Amino acid sequence: MIDIALKLSLIILAIAMLGLVYRLVKGPTTPDRIVALDAMGVNLVSIAAVLSMILNTSNFLDIILLIAILAFIGTVAYAKFLEKGEVIEYDRNQ
Amino acid sequence: MKTNDVIFQTVAKVVFFMIIFFAVRIFFAGHYYPGGGFVGGLLTSGAIVLLLLAFDMKTVKKGLPIDFKCLIGLGLLFGAGTAAGSLLFNVPFFTHAYDYFQLPLFGKTSLHTAMLFDLGVYFVVIGVTMTIIQTIGESE
Numbered sequence: 001m002i003d004i005a006l007k008l009s010l011i012i013l014a015i016a017m018l019g020l021v022y023r024l025v026k027g028p029t030t031p032d033r034i035v036a037l038d039a040m041g042v043n044l045v046s047i048a049a050v051l052s053m054i055l056n057t058s059n060f061l062d063i064i065l066l067i068a069i070l071a072f073i074g075t076v077a078y079a080k081f082l083e084k085g086e087v088i089e090y091d092r093n094q
Numbered sequence: 095m096k097t098n099d100v101i102f103q104t105v106a107k108v109v110f111f112m113i114i115f116f117a118v119r120i121f122f123a124g125h126y127y128p129g130g131g132f133v134g135g136l137l138t139s140g141a142i143v144l145l146l147l148a149f150d151m152k153t154v155k156k157g158l159p160i161d162f163k164c165l166i167g168l169g170l171l172f173g174a175g176t177a178a179g180s181l182l183f184n185v186p187f188f189t190h191a192y193d194y195f196q197l198p199l200f201g202k203t204s205l206h207t208a209m210l211f212d213l214g215v216y217f218v219v220i221g222v223t224m225t226i227i228q229t230i231g232e233s234e
Contacts, residue, residue, distance in 0.1 A: 069140065076102065076144070077147055090152060091151075092150040
């Protein structure tokens, strides 16, 4: 029973991922694409969680936190690039 | 134009320590669980990159006065020293040793010299990543 539910949720997550890929390819502006990439990171986290339940292992739990951190840093870097034009500045007070 | 990103800077101050603690945990868990020096070093440099994004290079240099090029040398020294230290005990190059110790807070713990080698990998990964990012970021 739980096995069927897990596989069903994997399929639903994959469909959601397809929708995000559509937004990533089609998105008219760059912020659309960045939000789609961020949501894909969150989706990837849930896929890893469901997969670790299917494979009955707890070794993926570190990966989940890792993907979340990397998605956050990547989104922040993109947002700063869009806002200021440079990602890392030398002195922000001048 | 001067922008005011209070939310991002406050979040970065909190998340920095979460990432650092996660990196240390992944570094020390490397012997029995997935992880190790490489991922730990990458995560630590990720935390420093988050600080670089939230603040600027001058502030981070003031708060974290580490020459990352020296860190590469220190890491290589740790790796080579761990490998060469085995020669002192008349065993082949790169032979590791371990034993069980009764530590005051942790109880019975297995200490392994492979951890020192991993520490070298950790330092080299931090040094290389931060050197690359700082050199690219500094160029006008």
